[in-house]
Amino acid sequence: MEIKSITSPASFKLSAPLKESPLTEATAINSEICAAGEPWMGRVAKGQTFRIVDLEGNQAVDTLFFNANNLEERYSPAHTVQKSGQLYLGLGSKLYSSNAQVMATISADTCGRHDTLGGACASESNTVRYAMEKRPMHSCRDNFMTALTTFPLAEEIGLDVRDIGANINFFMNVPVLPDGELYFADGISGAGKYVEIVAEMDLIVLISNCPQLNNPCNGYNPTPIKLLTWEATNHA
Numbered sequence: 001m002e003i004k005s006i007t008s009p010a011s012f013k014l015s016a017p018l019k020e021s022p023l024t025e026a027t028a029i030n031s032e033i034c035a036a037g038e039p040w041m042g043r044v045a046k047g048q049t050f051r052i053v054d055l056e057g058n059q060a061v062d063t064l065f066f067n068a069n070n071l072e073e074r075y076s077p078a079h080t081v082q083k084s085g086q087l088y089l090g091l092g093s094k095l096y097s098s099n100a101q102v103m104a105t106i107s108a109d110t111c112g113r114h115d116t117l118g119g120a121c122a123s124e125s126n127t128v129r130y131a132m133e134k135r136p137m138h139s140c141r142d143n144f145m146t147a148l149t150t151f152p153l154a155e156e157i158g159l160d161v162r163d164i165g166a167n168i169n170f171f172m173n174v175p176v177l178p179d180g181e182l183y184f185a186d187g188i189s190g191a192g193k194y195v196e197i198v199a200e201m202d203l204i205v206l207i208s209n210c211p212q213l214n215n216p217c218n219g220y221n222p223t224p225i226k227l228l229t230w231e232a233t234n235h236a
């Protein structure tokens, strides 16, 4: 798509309130760093809380969710946007599945807006949006494919590259312009900001910590993220 320049960033003001989590890292049952530009895959059980921390700021985190007990059921931006009546994700957003079931709820958020319209970057989209020589650059789609063909968990449960669907871009600001076009705006996230979801079903989470170098979603500098999980008993 054409990347438009805009003159009124005030129109991109946040659409959801911010809320800090009562959970502390000391009580997390799992804490991992996902390095800049790398994929990650794991389980989050029903009732558990999962936090993604934008450690250095301005990072995009492309994320897919699957029902761990029925892999045919996965995150659906269409259901999520239609049922919420909102184009952007934020505090209180419910993430719906392809079967119109609630998969997770955003329970805390210190960023304010997350994208679910822009999709994951790919070598093809890099070529179309930027230049032919961008084709071999690493992309989120390549990350998803790498994870689904090399991670033991993917083989164990039977997910493969055919299961890549539409995603959420956590921390990414992709406003819809008045004429309906998407605009990749400068990041609204910052160092240490985070988003937290409560799983409403047993989930498989597949992340590409976006390696994109061509647009401002990463500040042209991919950085690591932290992933934390808490048991259900730790939240009210």
Ligand SMILES: [Zn+2]
Residues within 6 Å of the ligand: 060, 062, 120, 121, 139, 140, 141, 208, 210, 211, 212
């Ligand atoms: Zn990406």
